[in-house]
Amino acid sequence: MKEKDLFFDKKHIWHPYESITNTNNCFLVTSAKGIFLKLSNGQKIIDGMSSWWSVIHGYNHKRLNLALNKQIKKMSHVMFGGITHKPAISLCRKLLEITPKNLDCIFLADSGSVAIEIAMKMTLQYWNALNVNKTKFLTIKNGYHGDTFFAISVSDPLNSKHKIYNNVILKNIFAESPVISFDDIWNNTDLKSFEELICKNQHSIAGVILEPIVQGAGGMKFYHPNYLKNVRKLCNLYNIPLIIDEIATGFGRTGKLFASEYSNISGDILCIGKALTAGMLTLSAVLTTRYIADIISCSKAQCLMHGPTYMGNPLACAVANENIKMLKENKWKKQVKNIEIELKKNLKSLSNHPKVSNVRVLGAIGVVECLYPIKIKKMQSFFIKNHIWIKPFKNLIYTTPAYIIDKDSLKKITKVIALSLDTDNFIY
Numbered sequence: 001m002k003e004k005d006l007f008f009d010k011k012h013i014w015h016p017y018e019s020i021t022n023t024n025n026c027f028l029v030t031s032a033k034g035i036f037l038k039l040s041n042g043q044k045i046i047d048g049m050s051s052w053w054s055v056i057h058g059y060n061h062k063r064l065n066l067a068l069n070k071q072i073k074k075m076s077h078v079m080f081g082g083i084t085h086k087p088a089i090s091l092c093r094k095l096l097e098i099t100p101k102n103l104d105c106i107f108l109a110d111s112g113s114v115a116i117e118i119a120m121k122m123t124l125q126y127w128n129a130l131n132v133n134k135t136k137f138l139t140i141k142n143g144y145h146g147d148t149f150f151a152i153s154v155s156d157p158l159n160s161k162h163k164i165y166n167n168v169i170l171k172n173i174f175a176e177s178p179v180i181s182f183d184d185i186w187n188n189t190d191l192k193s194f195e196e197l198i199c200k201n202q203h204s205i206a207g208v209i210l211e212p213i214v215q216g217a218g219g220m221k222f223y224h225p226n227y228l229k230n231v232r233k234l235c236n237l238y239n240i241p242l243i244i245d246e247i248a249t250g251f252g253r254t255g256k257l258f259a260s261e262y263s264n265i266s267g268d269i270l271c272i273g274k275a276l277t278a279g280m281l282t283l284s285a286v287l288t289t290r291y292i293a294d295i296i297s298c299s300k301a302q303c304l305m306h307g308p309t310y311m312g313n314p315l316a317c318a319v320a321n322e323n324i325k326m327l328k329e330n331k332w333k334k335q336v337k338n339i340e341i342e343l344k345k346n347l348k349s350l351s352n353h354p355k356v357s358n359v360r361v362l363g364a365i366g367v368v369e370c371l372y373p374i375k376i377k378k379m380q381s382f383f384i385k386n387h388i389w390i391k392p393f394k395n396l397i398y399t400t401p402a403y404i405i406d407k408d409s410l411k412k413i414t415k416v417i418a419l420s421l422d423t424d425n426f427i428y
């Protein structure tokens with residue numbers, strides 16, 4: 001049965017960034033609990049990824065399951081056009097409570113990429129309402145903002161897998177990415193490229209967009225809080241709205257509830273997603289200021305031109321509500337701190353490894369950057385054989401475990417990462 005299923009999967013079903021021909025089998029997961037995934041052969045493996053930053057409280061969590069079940073009994077879905085409901089209202093109340101004070105209006109969307117589309121549309125509609133012709137976005141290299149067309153137009157043009165669309169995507173403006181890392185000594189030279197570009201293009205830039213502190217899928221880099229602080233200042237100086245993409249960094253992952261807290265700044269538009277529902281359902285949100293929202297409403301269009309079918313889905317809102325309730329109990333702070341201490345302790349020695357160029361840790365994110373690209377499929381099998389789920393990319397082996405992970409399991413992850421460096425699953 002299992003073989004048949006896997007054969008069907010391989011033949012007919014696309015997986016993220018994979019070819020549908022000549023691919024190796026995927027691993028068949030039959031259930032998940034806490035930090036463990038159970039494979040169809042009965043093997044239990046420790047999940048080092050928390051399903052791409054999202055499953056922060058672990059799989060199959062009683063409270064999150066209960067929140068969903070309770071909501072199912074009332075109403076799983078209802079259209080958001082002309083109708084509202086308690087799960088969305090409570091969620092938005094909570095979101096306004098935990099995000100910066102200047103943010104006041106919320107758009108609920110269905111995924112991170114769609115949140116980015118909406119944030120970019122907001123800035124375009126804002127300038128349109130003011131009768132100002134501004135259509136460019138300024139961002140930094142090595143960024144990642146999702147896979148839809150607006151999102152890829154501000155994701156790294158060389159680094160990304162979207163080169164083939166170059167003829168059709170918007171041509172935006174890319175500053176050099178910051179090179180001074182999170183713990184290094186700050187120097188204003190890091191800002192030079194950004195500063196020059198924003199000054200030179202101030203009349204065409206509709207908005208600035210970037211990931212705060214952590215550049216995720218674009219290379220897992222942690223930059224200096226002063227960079228973001230200065231970006232905020234420059235956006236103020238030139239009166240350009242700042243879009244902060246906290247889709248990966250939000251909800252505690254970096255050690256702060258939102259990574260922009262490291263810089264004590266707030267965007268004019270904030271995108272959140274991924275861990276918003278603690279990995280239970282897809283949901284994202286775009287928050288903005290009353291000022292921007294009001295100006296959009298004064299425009300000819302008068303409304304924000306967006307409205308997904310599943311907008312404000314009650315199940316997703318209900319489970320996001322429970323997630324935020326859990327976060328407000330504040331256990332995450334200690335959990336993430338402990339993960340950071342442990343990752344630093346266990347990964348540090350690897351920086352001397354001949355295949356490693358850099359090791360870095362921030363909050364519950366541990367990154368081993370290698371000198372050579374990794375043979376992904378082979379490395380994956382190695383990790384599985386050692387009962388760990390890690391999905392490296394390019395030359396990066398990284399872990400973003402669930403906050404509930406225990407010390408021993410985390411040690412196991414870092415030990416297997418260390419062992420993986422001594423395999424020959426690298427392209428020299």
Ligand SMILES: *Cc1c(COP(=O)(O)O)cnc(C)c1O
Pocket residue numbers: 111112113114116144145146147211216217245246247248249273274
């Ligand atoms: C994952 C991610 C997105 C896209 O979110 P999806 O839900 O995958 O569409 C956007 N921005 C950042 C920073 C992300 O990490």
